[in-house]
Amino acid sequence: MSKATMTADRDAAVRTTGSTGPRKRARLPGDGMAGYLFLSPWLIGILLLTLGPMVTSLYLSFTDYDLFNSPTWIGLENYEKMFSDPRWLRSVQVTAVYVVLAVPIKLAAALAVAMLLNSKRRGQGFYRAAFYGPSLIGGSVSVAIVWKMMFSDDSVVDKLLLGVGIDTGGWAGNPDYSVMMLVLLAVWQLGAPMVIFLAGLKQVPRELYEAAEVDGAGRWRRFRSITLPMISSVVFFNLLLETINSFQVFTSAYVVGGPNGQPAGSTLFYTIYLFDRGFGDYRMGYASAMAWMLLLGVGLVTVFLFRTARGWVFYSGDSGDKR
Amino acid sequence: MAATLVAALAVTTAAACGDSGTGSGDETKVGPATLRFSWWGNAERAELMQKAIDLFQQKNPEIKVTPSFQEFEAYWQKMATETAGGNAPDVLQMDFAYIREYSDRKALYDLKKQDGKNLDLGDLLPGLKGAGEIDGKLYGVPVGGNTWGYIYNPALFTQAGIAEPKEGWTWDDYRKAMATITEKTGVHGGGNYVGSYYNLELQLRQEGGLLYTEDGKLGFDKARLAKFFGEGKQLVDAKSALPVEKGVQIKPAHALESDLIAGDLGWDNFMARYDKGAKAELKLGPVPNDHADKQGQYLKPSMLLSVSQKSEHPAAAAKLVSFMVNDPEVGKIFGANRGLPPTNAQRAAAQLEGPLAAVAAYEEGLKDKFGKTPPAPPKGAGTLEQAFIRIAEELQYGRISVDEAVNQFFTEAEETLGS
Numbered sequence A: 001m002s003k004a005t006m007t008a009d010r011d012a013a014v015r016t017t018g019s020t021g022p023r024k025r026a027r028l029p030g031d032g033m034a035g036y037l038f039l040s041p042w043l044i045g046i047l048l049l050t051l052g053p054m055v056t057s058l059y060l061s062f063t064d065y066d067l068f069n070s071p072t073w074i075g076l077e078n079y080e081k082m083f084s085d086p087r088w089l090r091s092v093q094v095t096a097v098y099v100v101l102a103v104p105i106k107l108a109a110a111l112a113v114a115m116l117l118n119s120k121r122r123g124q125g126f127y128r129a130a131f132y133g134p135s136l137i138g139g140s141v142s143v144a145i146v147w148k149m150m151f152s153d154d155s156v157v158d159k160l161l162l163g164v165g166i167d168t169g170g171w172a173g174n175p176d177y178s179v180m181m182l183v184l185l186a187v188w189q190l191g192a193p194m195v196i197f198l199a200g201l202k203q204v205p206r207e208l209y210e211a212a213e214v215d216g217a218g219r220w221r222r223f224r225s226i227t228l229p230m231i232s233s234v235v236f237f238n239l240l241l242e243t244i245n246s247f248q249v250f251t252s253a254y255v256v257g258g259p260n261g262q263p264a265g266s267t268l269f270y271t272i273y274l275f276d277r278g279f280g281d282y283r284m285g286y287a288s289a290m291a292w293m294l295l296l297g298v299g300l301v302t303v304f305l306f307r308t309a310r311g312w313v314f315y316s317g318d319s320g321d322k323r
Numbered sequence B: 001m002a003a004t005l006v007a008a009l010a011v012t013t014a015a016a017c018g019d020s021g022t023g024s025g026d027e028t029k030v031g032p033a034t035l036r037f038s039w040w041g042n043a044e045r046a047e048l049m050q051k052a053i054d055l056f057q058q059k060n061p062e063i064k065v066t067p068s069f070q071e072f073e074a075y076w077q078k079m080a081t082e083t084a085g086g087n088a089p090d091v092l093q094m095d096f097a098y099i100r101e102y103s104d105r106k107a108l109y110d111l112k113k114q115d116g117k118n119l120d121l122g123d124l125l126p127g128l129k130g131a132g133e134i135d136g137k138l139y140g141v142p143v144g145g146n147t148w149g150y151i152y153n154p155a156l157f158t159q160a161g162i163a164e165p166k167e168g169w170t171w172d173d174y175r176k177a178m179a180t181i182t183e184k185t186g187v188h189g190g191g192n193y194v195g196s197y198y199n200l201e202l203q204l205r206q207e208g209g210l211l212y213t214e215d216g217k218l219g220f221d222k223a224r225l226a227k228f229f230g231e232g233k234q235l236v237d238a239k240s241a242l243p244v245e246k247g248v249q250i251k252p253a254h255a256l257e258s259d260l261i262a263g264d265l266g267w268d269n270f271m272a273r274y275d276k277g278a279k280a281e282l283k284l285g286p287v288p289n290d291h292a293d294k295q296g297q298y299l300k301p302s303m304l305l306s307v308s309q310k311s312e313h314p315a316a317a318a319k320l321v322s323f324m325v326n327d328p329e330v331g332k333i334f335g336a337n338r339g340l341p342p343t344n345a346q347r348a349a350a351q352l353e354g355p356l357a358a359v360a361a362y363e364e365g366l367k368d369k370f371g372k373t374p375p376a377p378p379k380g381a382g383t384l385e386q387a388f389i390r391i392a393e394e395l396q397y398g399r400i401s402v403d404e405a406v407n408q409f410f411t412e413a414e415e416t417l418g419s
Helices: A003-020 A027-060 A077-082 A088-118 A124-136 A140-152 A156-165 A178-188 A191-203 A206-215 A219-230 A233-248 A251-257 A268-278 A284-312 B003-015 B043-059 B073-084 B097-102 B154-159 B169-183 B197-206 B221-237 B244-249 B270-277 B314-328 B328-334 B344-349 B355-364 B380-394 B401-416
Strands: B033-040 B064-070 B091-094 B139-147 B148-152 B263-267 B283-285 B299-305
Touching: A027 B299, A077 A284, A088 A124, A088 A178, A088 A191, A088 A233, A088 A268, A124 A191, A124 B154, A140 A178, A140 A251, A178 A251, A191 A219, A191 A233, A191 B003, A206 A219, A206 B033, A233 A284, A251 A268, A251 B344, A268 A284, A268 B380, B033 B043, B033 B073, B033 B314, B043 B064, B043 B314, B043 B328, B064 B073, B064 B314, B091 B314, B139 B314, B139 B355, B148 B154, B148 B197, B148 B270, B148 B344, B154 B169, B169 B221, B197 B221, B197 B263, B197 B380, B221 B380, B221 B401, B244 B380, B270 B355, B283 B355, B299 B314, B314 B328, B314 B344, B328 B344
Parallel strands: B033 B064, B033 B091
Antiparallel strands: B091 B299, B139 B299, B148 B263, B148 B283
8 A cells, every 4th residue: 555545545534534523624632533443443453464463474484483382583594495495496486487477468368358348249248247257256266176177188178289289188287288277277367457458448538549540550550559558557557466466376276286286396386385384384484484585576576567667657647638 | 465475374373372281180080071073084074973973972961072174184284273373172183194293292182191091992903002102102092094005906907917916926026017907908007106105115114114213214215215216217117107197187086096097005995985986896905025024014093083282171082082992883883984993892893895894804814914003203294295295296207317306305304304
C-alpha cells in the first residue's frame, strides 16, 4: 500500500467523522479515538495476523527453530547456507524459468482474448464467461489432477501431438516438459488479466482508430501505435500482478509434483521447497529465511519493473487527457 | 503477495513451546477423561476406527474419545504444528520413521510407566516386542506389523517360460527374470528396485549390516551405495524395469495395480491393495537373496500408537492404546487395515480372507526366519528417505550419474543426520 492511499484513507476518515458529528468540522480529541475504534477490527487483524507473524518469522529466520524446541539464535547461517544448498538453487532456477515463460505467454494470451472479446459479437457474454471461468477455479486441486492426467502418455494431449507427428511420450512424467505443462495451466487461467485488459481496451477512444484507418494504418500498425501505448498502464499493472503471483505458484505444482518436485526435481518450485523445508523437514528457521529471501527477490524484481516502466508506460495524465 | 506467505508461515511458527508439564497425583489412576486421538488414513479406516472407539467407550464409559484424521503427509504437517503449539492430541498414530524425531524432542510420554497397569504388552508377537522402545523407554506400541516381500503375477512367469520364484533365488536371478519377462511378454519385468530405500536395507541386512547403526549413523559407505545405484542404472539401460516416467505418471497408483509389471518388492500387506486393482491374480513369494544364511527380512511395525508427553490423562490414554492392540473385537474390526494385527489374540480373531490370508500365511512361514527389528531410525530418517527416492529417480531419468547420485545422498545424509 502506498503512502498516497494511506493519506487518502486518513482524509476520508476525517471527513466522515467530521460530517456525521453534530459539531460540523470541529475536531475534538475524541474523534481520533472513534476512528481508531472503527478501524480496530482491521488494526487488530493486521497486528495479530500480519505484522506480528512477520516480525516473528523474521526473528525465526535467524534461528534454528525446528517447531519442537525453543529457537536458538544462529545469526545469518540460514541465509548463508542457502547459497550452497543445491536444492535451493534448483528451486530458484525452476521458479525463474517458470516466471519468464508463464508471465509473457499468459499476458499475451489474455490480451489476445480480450481483443477478440472486445468487438461486438453474438454470444459475447457467453465467451467472456467461458474464458473467465477457469481462473475462478484457479487454485483448485482437482483441476491440477485433471491437468496431469491430460498430459500423461496415451492421454488427450499426447494423442493430439502424435496426430501431428510429435512424439513426446507424455509430459507429466518428462522432466523436460513438466514445467511447460504448469505454464500452460497458468495460461489457461487467464481470466483475471483478461478482464482487466478488457476494461483497458474499452477506454481507448475510437476516434484514434478511425483517424489511423483514414491514414491507411494496417491492423498491426494500429495495434502497435494505438492500442499498446493506450493500455500500457494496464499492461504494466497486469505484468506486475502476474509476476508476483507467478513467483508464488504452489497448489498446481504441489499436486503435480508433490513435495519432492517430481519428476526428477523439475517442478521443485521455490514455495514447494520452502513448504517442504518447514513442514517436511521441520526446519522452520530455514523456511522463514527462505520466505524472506523470496520477499526480497520479488521486491527487487518489482523495483526493476517500475524502473523500466518509466520508459514505456504512459498514463492518461501524461497526454493531458483528464476527461 | 510474498508478505502473505511470510505471514502464513509465521502464524504456524509463532506459538512458542514451553516445558512439558506432567500431571499431578497418581499417573496410573484412570479417572473420567476426554481424550483426543489423531491418526492418518482414509474414510474407510475412519469407519473402522469409529467402530473400535465406540466399543472402547462402551467398555469404559468414563472415558470419552474424540478422533480426528488426515492423509499421511497432511497428518505430519498438522502434528508438527500442534506439537509445537503445545496442543498435541493425547493419543496419536506414529510412524516408525518419525518416532525418534518426536521422542528426541521430548514430545512423547514414556509408556513404561503404565506397563502392567493400564497397558498390557504380554501378547505382542515376538517380532514386534521392543519395537517403539528407545533408550529403555517405551514411546510407541505397534498396532500392526508387516514385512518386505515379493509380489508377482505368476501368469507372466509362465508365459515367459521361467519358473516362479523359489526360496534361495538370488538378486542375479531376479534381474535375469526381469529381463526375460520384459523380452518375452512385452510387460516390464518389474519396477526399478533401487528406487526404494527398503531394498537397500534388505540387501544390507542380508549381508549382515544395517541401514542405520545403533548410534544413528548410516550403516553403509559410498562404495556400497554406488554398487546399488549402479545396478539400478543397468536396469534402466537394459530397459527391463518399468521406465521411471511411467511410474511417476500413474502415482499414487502402483504399477502392479495397473498390470504394468510382472512383480515388485514391497510391503507384504500392500498385496491386498494391488490385488484389488490388478486384473491379474497376484502371489506373494520369497525375496531374492545372495546369502542363504541370512534372510534379511524382519517384522516392521507398520504404525504405532503413542501418547503425548503433555497429555493430562496418561492413564486413560494408555488404556486406549492397550485396548487397540489387545481387544480381539478390534482385531476383527480392522482385519489387516493397519497391517496384520500385532497380538496373537487379535490375529486369531481377525478373519483374513483372500489376499490377506496369503499375507498371513506368508508371515507365518517366515516366523522363525525373521531377523531382529532394527532400532528406531534416527531423527531425520523420514527426510532422508524422501531424499533417497528423489535422487534414485534423478538417476533413473539419467539426469545425474551414479557417482553424483551417491555424493548427493551423502551430502544430504550429513546435513540431515548431523544436526
